[in-house]
Amino acid sequence: MVRPGPCRLLAPLLLGVLGCASSPRGPLASKPAESPSAGGPVSTSAGLSAGTAAARASCPRSPRPGASNSTPDLGTSRTIQTVSDEQLTEDEKPNSSAVPESIIPAAESVRSDDSTEAPDETTSVRPEETTPAAVYSLTLSDVIGLAEQQNPNVILARERINEAYARVDRADALWLPSLRAGLNYNHHEGAIQDVAGRVFNTTRSSFYGGMGANAVGAGSPAVPGLIAQFHLTDAIFQPRAAAHQAASRQYGAAAVRNDILRDTAVAYLELIRSERALAIAAEALDNTQKLTDLTRQYAKAGEGLQSDHERMEAELALRQDRLISAEEDVQVASARLAQLLHANPACQIVSGEPMVVPLSILLLDKTPAEFVAMGLCRRPELAEHQHLVCEAVERMKREKLAPLIPSVLLGISYGGMGGSVGSSIRNTDDRLDADAVAYWEIRNLGYGERAARDEASSLVRQAQWRQVALLDRIAREVSEAHSQASQRERRVERARAAIQAAEKSYALNLQRIENVQGLPIEVLQAIQALATSRQTYLNAVIDYNIAQFQLCRAIGWFEGA
Structure with missing residues (x-):
């Protein structure tokens, strides 16, 4: 049976974040931690059905991410909000006794031996001159809120x-007309043809100014003043097609948001995995070190074989290598999570969970089949593609x-015009021109129409067909x-x-x-x-835990629950 444990914490925040619902939140005390905290439980609620009718995700026409409280947020200029401990009831606070801490060793017990070594005297950098990277301890609710506010892909989809x-x-x-205003001057010398077909030489000039231009x-006027x-x-049809496109963009933004929140949750869980794997590697290294010391003592005292000690030395070297690899995995997981949060990659992110x-x-x-039906009803991608089909129609x-x-x-x-023979401008007066034209067009003798x-x-x-393929993908x-x-x-x-069996075997x-x-x-x-x-x-x-987040995203998160 799965123990809910401290899983009551996340439901109110998830419902607020995923449903764009407002809830009273206190500022996150996102201060740099003294040391990486233990990777641990991901908190949520077992009763997600209550109040989720208001959690349907909606994309506002002009969304603007941001928050009201200004606190440090992983090296960016944005802000963080979350639920503070004071706002939680006793039943909503984490239950530290949900799972025995001995099942997974605490990550905070991991300490690198290299950190206690004296600096090399040949280096030109003094210990007091080095500035360690800032360490931020975040919970799952924190990273989901940050991804909602700061992830560039979410903001891009909204834009x-x-x-x-x-x-x-x-x-x-x-269909609304455009307004144009201007002026023009025209001067002609030499041969010109009148409407009767006669060609004669003349010199003339004219000037026009007002609504429109190029009146000769x-x-x-070749440039009408008021034109439609x-x-x-x-x-x-363009307004109809554009309206369907805008609706599809709304649902597409909701889909992008769901994907980013899923990716953020998975990245956070991978960070927890790497932190706890580091703790496991450190514990195995300590146990191997103890056994190596015993075999060394027995070999010196003649009570054991030297070959046993050499075997343990080899095992100890392998354990040290695995510890280094585990430390690398923690740093990589932190960098990947920082990318999703649009955070400073130089900052070290650690999980704020005491246990797994x-x-x-x-x-x-x-x-x-029931879950598939839920996904086919809730997924915003389906509504997005439906509007894309309507746009094409x-x-x-x-x-x-x-x-x-x-x-x-x-x-x-409408404007003023004047002119005369020669270069002088005389006989000025007002002028009004009105034109109404309607014409039909068959493009390229009908071949262009058929091709269009x-x-x-x-x-x-x-x-x-893209919509049909999407149905198959969602069902899968x-x-x-x-x-x-x-x-x-x-x-x-x-x-x-x-x-439990392995612990007993090791002790015996x-x-x-x-x-x-x-x-x-x-x-x-x-x-x-x-x-x-x-x-x-x-x-x-x-x-x-990752599978549950995958399932949440596959059925459209908590929309309509």
Whole structure:
């Protein structure tokens, strides 16, 4: 059975973050920690159904990320908000006794031996001149809130909504006229032809100024002062297509947000995995060091074999190498999480969890088919693609009706004009020109029309097939995540039982070797079994927690629950 333990903490914040709901939050005391804290439990709630009707994600038209409290946030200029301990009831605070701490050794007990060594006298940098990188301890709720506010992909997706609505506004204003004002001067010398066809020589000049420009002779100004020129099909169908595009951008932003929150949660859990793996490697190194010292003493006293001691020296070197590799994994996991948080990569992020426990985010009391149905109802990608299909249909309608609906040109110009023979400007007076034109067009003798219709029809079919492929992908993702969560839940209890047996085996074998009754290889195997069982349990818990977040994202998080 999965123990909820301290898993009541995260539900209010997850519901607020994932549903854009406002809740009273206190500022996060994100001060640099003295040392990396132990990687531990991921807190959430077992009762996620209460109050989730208000948690439906919605993308505002002009979202602006940010927060009201100004506190340090991993080297960026943004702010952090979360739920403070004072705002939690006694039942919501973490239960430190949910899982025995001995199952996974505490990460805070890991200390590098290199940190206590004296600096090399040949180096030119003094110890007091070195500045250690800032260390920030964050919980799962902290990193989810930061990703919601600061991740560039989330902000970019929201900004694309603003772009789409700007296109809607532009399409709605397509039929409105434009205003133009200007002036022109024209001078002619030499031969010219009149309307009767006679060619004669003359010298003339004219000047025009007002609404419009380029008014020469008897014709209307080439640049009308008030002009409306558009195809009526564009004025009809472009606003519809732009509206569907804007709606698809909204749902697309919700999908991007869900993906980023899932990726952030997974990255945080991987950070916990690496921290606890480091603690396991340190414990195995300590146990191996003890056994190496015993075999050295026995070999010197003639009570043991030198070959046993050499075998332990080799094992000790391997354990030291694994510890270095584990330290590397912690730094890599921190850097990857910092990227998702848009944080300073020079800052070291450590998990603010005291222990590792299985989460209880979702109740796996439904069949895979029921979870698939939930995903097909909630996933924002489906609504996004539905609007993309509608957009393609509107554009196809435009192409089909384009030859039947005219283009329109409306122009009005008003200004002052003067001119005369020669270079002088006389006989000035006001001038008003009004033009109304409607014309029909068949592009490229009809071949262009057919090609445009075929292209638009193909785009509709492509959008429909992309939607069908998305349905298959969502069904696969939900089924896969449900299977992983169900099977990994079973692994947790089995792995916990293996730890208990490995601890007993190590204690008994160590007692035997200390009493000169057993063989060093027996203790070595017990050390290896203990480290393997601890790592297996850690992997089972982290993999199970990741599977639950994958399932949450696959069914659309908590929308509509």
